[in-house]
Amino acid sequence: MEERLTSILSSYKANRDELIPILQQVQEEFGYLPQQAMLDIAQFIGVPESQVYAVATFYAQFRFTPIGRTHVTVCRGTACHVRGAPRILEEVERQLGIKEGETTPDLEYSLETVACIGCCGLSPCIVVNAKVEAKMTPRKVAAIFAKGDETS
Numbered sequence: 001m002e003e004r005l006t007s008i009l010s011s012y013k014a015n016r017d018e019l020i021p022i023l024q025q026v027q028e029e030f031g032y033l034p035q036q037a038m039l040d041i042a043q044f045i046g047v048p049e050s051q052v053y054a055v056a057t058f059y060a061q062f063r064f065t066p067i068g069r070t071h072v073t074v075c076r077g078t079a080c081h082v083r084g085a086p087r088i089l090e091e092v093e094r095q096l097g098i099k100e101g102e103t104t105p106d107l108e109y110s111l112e113t114v115a116c117i118g119c120c121g122l123s124p125c126i127v128v129n130a131k132v133e134a135k136m137t138p139r140k141v142a143a144i145f146a147k148g149d150e151t152s
C-alpha cells in the first residue's frame with residue numbers, strides 16, 4: 001500500500017485544500033480509506049489525524065471499510081420505494097447475509113443504498129457492479145445472486 005500511496009501523494013503539493021481530492025484519489029485506488037492512509041495523509045499535509053477524519057466522515061462518498069469485489073447498490077428513492085424497494089432490499093440482504101453498509105467477510109459482496117440512481121422509469125432498480133438491473137422483484141434478486149453463486 002505504501003508505494004501506491006506515495007505515488008498518489010507525490011502529485012500533490014501538500015496544501016490543506018488538497019485534502020478532499022487526495023481522499024478521493026486514495027479511495028479510488030484502494031476502494032476505501034485505509035486507516036494507515038489516513039495517518040499518512042494527515043502527516044503529508046501537516047494537520048492532525050482527527051481533522052482528516054472529521055472531513056472524511058462529513059462526506060457520504062467516503063468509506064472506511066473495504067468494498068466487496070461485487071458492489072451492490074439498492075435504490076431507495078421515491079419511485080423505487082413506492083414500487084417495492086423495501087422488499088428488494090430485504091431480499092438482497094437475505095441473499096447476501098449482510099445489512100446495508102456492510103461487506104461480506106470474504107470481501108465478495110458489499111451492499112449500500114442510494115437516494116436515486118436516475119433510472120426511475122425502470123424502478124425498482126438495483127446496481128450490481130455498475131450494471132443497472134431494472135424492474136426488480138424479490139424473485140429476480142434471488143436469481144441474480146444464485147447465478148453469482150454458480151460462477152464463483
Ligand code: FES
Nearest residue numbers: 075077080119120
Ligand atoms: S428512485 Fe430509484 S431510480 Fe430514481
